[in-house]
Amino acid sequence: MRVSCSPHDVGLVFALDRNLMRMYVILLAALLVLGVSCLTAYLVTAARSARKRQTIATRLDAALTRAAQEHKDRKDAASASTALTTVLPVIQQGDQEPRRVA
Numbered sequence: 001m002r003v004s005c006s007p008h009d010v011g012l013v014f015a016l017d018r019n020l021m022r023m024y025v026i027l028l029a030a031l032l033v034l035g036v037s038c039l040t041a042y043l044v045t046a047a048r049s050a051r052k053r054q055t056i057a058t059r060l061d062a063a064l065t066r067a068a069q070e071h072k073d074r075k076d077a078a079s080a081s082t083a084l085t086t087v088l089p090v091i092q093q094g095d096q097e098p099r100r101v102a
Helices: 007-087
Strands: none
């Protein structure tokens, strides 16, 4: 049994290889576009969450500053109250009931 090969058949084989190669190139380009779009989506999400974390950190810092100032104010008020009590002693009620007026 002899296999005959005509020039037309050889051209058909190369054409099939060329079409197959073209299909692989298109597939590779599609995968590349998909990868780039996924990477872009990830970077956008990461930038958004970083911006959100920065905003939260700024708010937390401001709240911490306010809380420290309020704590200092309360501590100063307690010191002033203690200083006033040492100068002007507290009136002791004792065991007496409060007086009723009228």
